[in-house]
Amino acid sequence: MIFFAFIFMAVAVINIIYPAFGWYMRYGWMVKGDSEPSDAYLLMSRISSIVVLVVFFIFVIPLLF
Template identity: 60%
Template sequence: MVVIFAVLFILLAILNIFFPAMGWHMRYGWMVKGDSGPSEAYLIMSRITSVIVLIIFFLFFLPSMFG
């Protein structure tokens, strides 16, 4: 079960790194009328946050799962 969570977590983080606008549209896009999208600052911060979270995951949780 933990391995499934880890794989899902990694996939979601990678998706957010490469397609951060998709997360914005799922969370906020449905509330906005018209042609609107996330700002560049939102996209950059979303990517940076995903990279940091993925690094923390690999440093702390992955070794404890297999070690």
């Protein structure tokens, strides 16, 4: 369980630091040519990752310890 919590936190932090990576993994490979995620997508991806990480720390971390 702790391993999955660590993986979840690592993915959320990566998405906060470099949200374009998630876009490339999900949509980038489907697009031919040079395509980039929009600024709105990057902003919402960062905000949602921060919210998910805060909720994770509030509800899940106390259950692990």
